[in-house]
Amino acid sequence: MSEKTVSAKAPKTPKAKPVARKDMTKAQWIWKEMKRNYIAYIMCAPFFLIFFTFTILPVILSIFYSFTIFNLIEPMKWIFLDNYIRLFLDDDIFLTAVQNTLLFAVIIGPVSYLLSLFVAWFINEIPPKIRSVVTLIFYAPSISGGANMIWGVFFSGDSYGYANSILMRLGIIQSPIQFFQNADYVMPLCIVVALWSSLGTSFLSFIGGLQTIDKAQFEAAAVDGIKNRWQELWYVTLPNMKSQLLFGAILAITSAFGFGAVVDSLAGNPSVDYCAWTIVHHLGDYGGARFEVGYASAIATILFAMMVGSNMLVKKILAKVGQ
Amino acid sequence: MxxxxxxxxxxxxxxxxxxxxxxxxxxxxxxxxxxxxxxxxxxxxxxxxxxxxxxxxxxxxxxxxxFKNFSLMFKTLQTSWIPFSRYIFNTVFISVAGTFGNLACGSLAAYAISKINFPGRKGLSSLVRLSLMFHPTVSAIVNFMTMSTLGWVDTYLAIIIPAWGATLGMFLMQTFMEGNISVAVLEAARLDGSSEFRTFWTIAMPMVKPGWITLIIYSFKDLWNTGASTYIYSEELKTFNYAVGQITSGGVERAGVGTAAAVVMMIVPIAVFVIGQSNVIETMASSGMKD
Structure with missing residues (x-):
């Protein structure tokens, strides 16, 4: 009787001899591990299925389409680099877009990044209750999607706009300026608004990172002869939050190169004389409006390459922090 | 000295x-x-x-x-072609359905990647990190083609389903789980015969409440701010943000109503953030990437 219960409880595939990893080829070992952890793949499946379809696949396909002529109606035709040649040699508006994108990215990227870092660092010493209010004030513009339009009202072209009214009362200008119809003002204003709404996730990440730093390190550093808060920042604080610095940098770069929505909501699409026309706009124009999938994919690929390239550059720079 | x-x-x-x-x-x-x-x-x-x-x-x-501007806003939109309630419904429906799916899919994947040692986890996790560099505009064209193949163009699905695979919230959840769930507790549960799903639901998830609150806030905020989408044509499927844009571009006579609508638009995500603020900061403390 007792024998029967024992045999019933015994596993179906008795482990005759324990298998050590060295007895197997690498492929066998991986296969065994995959079978053992099959549940992990089930858990990952829903997310990664959607993620691959809507995030990874588009990038891969875009690179592929960028070597073709494809407009969804006629059959696809392989043309190798012609799209890229056309972009750089025949498309003046694209060159304007590249120029504007680089200008925006070079200003908005680093400035918003440093602004997030320094504000997070400064408010770190404020008592927690006040700090959460201050955090909210700085962070709120980045999550309030509809609030960009308030800048439009503020700088509206008639004398009821605050900016015009103030300038006119001070006697600086005689008649109202059409801020968003004038190529001289569109770029700077868009940059200001973009910076205003740029203290986002990286800012919160820096705040979170700063809170995890062990206070004892600061005391030790003070004893070791750190002279002022800037040295403290460079030698103690920043090296302690390197992972947040990198995370923040990646987010800053992506949003700086993908800049375009702010322009749309303030200056319209297209902006006057293409003065604030970015790669994102060009992409939307060819992809969304004209359905030149091949050509638009070439634009997307270039934008993608710019983002990845600058990320690699930033990684190298960040490796020097604290040295 | x-x-x-x-x-x-x-x-x-x-x-x-x-x-x-x-x-x-x-x-x-x-x-x-x-x-x-x-x-x-x-x-x-x-x-x-x-x-x-x-x-x-x-x-x-x-x-x-x-508060006249606010009541006027409701009136203006009530008499427009599509009733105002419809825009509100669309945005709320998209936000809730998208956030719920993102939470379910995202936290399951985050748990598996951070806490189960299976072949391929490193690759998947670096793909997620890499994808933080992708801007949505880059994928818009191919996504449109995918949507039309699937027959999702001009349906809620075109906005809701991609949101289920949104990476930022999932990434933050993953980094938070890495630092805040002790492996020993999970091992004990596994030894006691708890299935992996059960361990996830009854042990891991309660331990990472700040993580999923953060994921909810991020997902909700993104979906709430969904404007005129390239995948949606029908007026009755368009969102509140789109409607706000329409009112504010209505010019001078709509100025008061326009700002009222913009205020409603911005108050909601801010309120949601304020409710979860301390949890978000806690999650952010373990955010970041090493390489």
């Missing part, structure tokens, strides 16, 4: 220069005012009665605050 140390509350702290303290405070105040004024201005503008709205010179305060 001058003594740079002093004792404050029994702790050795670095002596901060008073000039530096003043400079920093000054900078913070100026910047804070710059950040705050547009928000303040939006609220003030939405509370102004018509005569104050068109007072010259424009004022930075409101004498007789009124």
């Amino acid at each position: 001058a003594k740079k140390l002093r004792v404050r509350g029994h702790k050795v702290v670095l002596n901060r220069s008073a000039g530096g303290d003043f400079g920093i405070t000054f900078f913070l105040v100026i910047l804070g005012v710059f950040m705050f004024i547009p928000m303040y201005y939006a609220v003030i503008q939405s509370l102004k009665p018509l005569d104050e709205l068109w007072m010259y010179p424009p004022q930075f305060y409101v004498v007789k605050p009124t």
Whole structure:
């Protein structure tokens, strides 16, 4: 009787001899591990299925389409680099877009990044209750999607706009300026608004990172002869939050190169004389409006390459922090 | 050498220069005012009665605050082609369905990647990290083709389903789980015969409440701000943000209503953030990437 219960409880595939990893080829070992952890793949499946379809696949396909002529109606035709040649040699508006994108990215990227870092660092010493209010004030513009339009009202072209009214009362200008119809003002204003709404996730990440730093390190550093808060920042604080610095940098770069929505909501699409026309706009124009999938994919690929390239550059720079 | 140390509350702290303290405070105040004024201005503008709205010179305060703009907003949209409630419904429906799916899919994947040692986890996790560099515009064209193949163009699915695979919230969840769930507890549960799903649901998830609150906030905020989408044509499927854009572009006679709509638009994500703020900061403390 007792024998029967024992045999019933015994596993179906008795482990005759324990298998050590060295007895197997690498492929066998991986296969065994995959079978053992099959549940992990089930858990990952829903997310990664959607993620691959809507995030990874588009990038891969875009690179592929960028070597073709494809407009969804006629059959696809392989043309190798012609799209890229056309972009750089025949498309003046694209060159304007590249120029504007680089200008925006070079200003908005680093400035918003440093602004997030320094504000997070400064408010770190404020008592927690006040700090959460201050955090909210700085962070709120980045999550309030509809609030960009308030800048439009503020700088509206008639004398009821605050900016015009103030300038006119001070006697600086005689008649109202059409801020968003004038190529001289569109770029700077868009940059200001973009910076205003740029203290986002990286800012919160820096705040979170700063809170995890062990206070004892600061005391030790003070004893070791750190002279002022800037040295403290460079030698103690920043090296302690390197992972947040990198995370923040990646987010800053992506949003700086993908800049375009702010322009749309303030200056319209297209902006006057293409003065604030970015790669994102060009992409939307060819992809969304004209359905030149091949050509638009070439634009997307270039934008993608710019983002990845600058990320690699930033990684190298960040490796020097604290040295 | 001058003594740079002093004792404050029994702790050795670095002596901060008073000039530096003043400079920093000054900078913070100026910047804070710059950040705050547009928000303040939006609220003030939405509370102004018509005569104050068109007072010259424009004022930075409101004498007789009124909620008329808000009620007018409902009226304007009530009489428009598509009832206002429909835009609200669309946005709320998209936000809730998308956030719920993102939470379910995202936290399952985050758990598996951070806590189960299976072949391929490193690759998947670096793909997620890499994808933070992808801007949505880059994938818009191919996604449109995918949507039309699937027959999702001009349906809610076109917005809801991709949101289930949104990476930022999932990434933050994953980094949070890495640091805040002890492997020993999970091992104990596994030894007790708890299935992996059960362990996930009854042990892991309660331990990472800040993580999923953060994921909810991020997902909700993104979906709430969904504007005119390239995948949606039908007016009756369009979102509140799109409707706000339509009112505000209505020009001078809609100025008060427009700001009222923009205020509603911005208050909701801010309110959601305020509710979960401490949880978000806690999650952010373990955010970041090593390489």
